Amino acid sequence: YRTVCNHIREFLPHTYKREDIPLKELNLTFINDFEYFLRTEKKCRTNTVWGYMIVLKHIVSIARNDGRLTFNPFAGYINSPESVDRGYLAQTEIQTLMNAPMKNATHELVRDLFVFSVFTGLAYSDVKNLTANRLQTFFDGNLWIITRRKKTNTESNIRLLDVPKRIIEKYKGLARDGHVFPVPNNGSCNKILKDIGRQCGFKVRLTYHVARHTNATTVLLSHGVPIETVSRLLGHTNIKTTQIYAKITAQKISQDMETLSHKLEDMEKNICRAI
Template sequence: IYLRTQRRLATSTVGFHTTRLKMIVSEAITDGIITADPFAGYEAEKPQREQKFLTSEELHRIMTTPLHDSRLYHVRDLFLFSCYTGIPYGDMCLLTEDNLETAEDGTVWIRSSRKKTKVEYEIPLLELPLRIIEKYWGMAPEGKLLPMYSNSTLNAYLKRIAKICGIERRLVYHCGRHTYATEITLSHGVPLETVSRMLGHNRITTTQIYAKVTDDKIGTDTQNLDSRIASRFTVAI
């Protein structure tokens, strides 16, 4: 209450401080300095994190707006690659030409493992990321798949791109991963379990944090449901 009212700290900051204080208190209890846990029964409130993703209209603007700068086009291509594969910055930096595999039906896949969790993931490539790979093929050093900028440089350029495209939200590189989960896959009927596998998540609940069900998706699903069950049920009026 003190942190929230007198210090006027945000919920996330209160959680940050109390979590670390609880660690020190636990050590004090273990060492016998205090005998009762003042945090017994207390859990710091966790704010609902709003995940950022681009709408289909915003994504279209980024894809079609002239940028008039080769570096901005380069950054845009890297960002769109993440939007259409869901691969985050750290994992994109590790991709090499060896991570590409072509299936018997001709589909090109990226197969690798997450840098953060070591969980394996596999993604069939859509047309746009294939075109981006072809555009930059052989340009990255040491057999890397794409020539990457630093994350801070990418975010600085994305800020300029957002302004040029008339996008008012704060645009950062990680928005691409959220966009893939929401607009590219789930909004077009890809099952949550499949999206979870492609994103390299251990648990479905992690994927649910990224994925937001849009109004368009709700409307489409409801219309599809109505068309399937309309003939099954009749009511005498």
């Protein structure tokens, strides 16, 4: 919200030579002009513009619900996000990552936190804010993370597999204020992950988003976990978000079958002749 408000503060004098504008003057032209400003002056990409417009639309809806605005200035406005290629690591690449020698203890920590996210689906902010009291032995006798996603405030209860449990044990007692891990800041983590990815020869640029996507595709969906369960584990508010990962998995299957087709080409020709 703060970012959108700051952009509007710049937009008004730039486009309308004004410092403020009454709500009743909001209209479709204003909204289209603001979108043009974001794309041209702020160099925002399509999905960023879409996100900002969602925020502005929410502000407008609050004004309408309060009776301060009697019409919908967004009527007739059309905008939609672009489909994003959500990069992820294959199972062999996860193994490559674990076998790669790390430069120092900090690189090893960041690598381990990435792998923790791969096996839990937690975003960077959720890993950073994870506290020991969120680790609980649940009804089935297994260790779970009982938490809410910071981004969506949705419940996300995750039963821990052996890998994340081992990582928790490895860093036990090294963090302050009851936190589970001594997590470096996001900028440092991303820089180190970039170095590690280059060292491993990965085409995908490593980020904690990639770790989360890897959890959805390589760890869960590719091993037959139902999409409804994946959606709950990831804390998605809409299963359509999860279905993007299922589409990626289908694409991966298609690519793998295409590779297999080339490998079996000679054998298939011989069999087809005999049929």
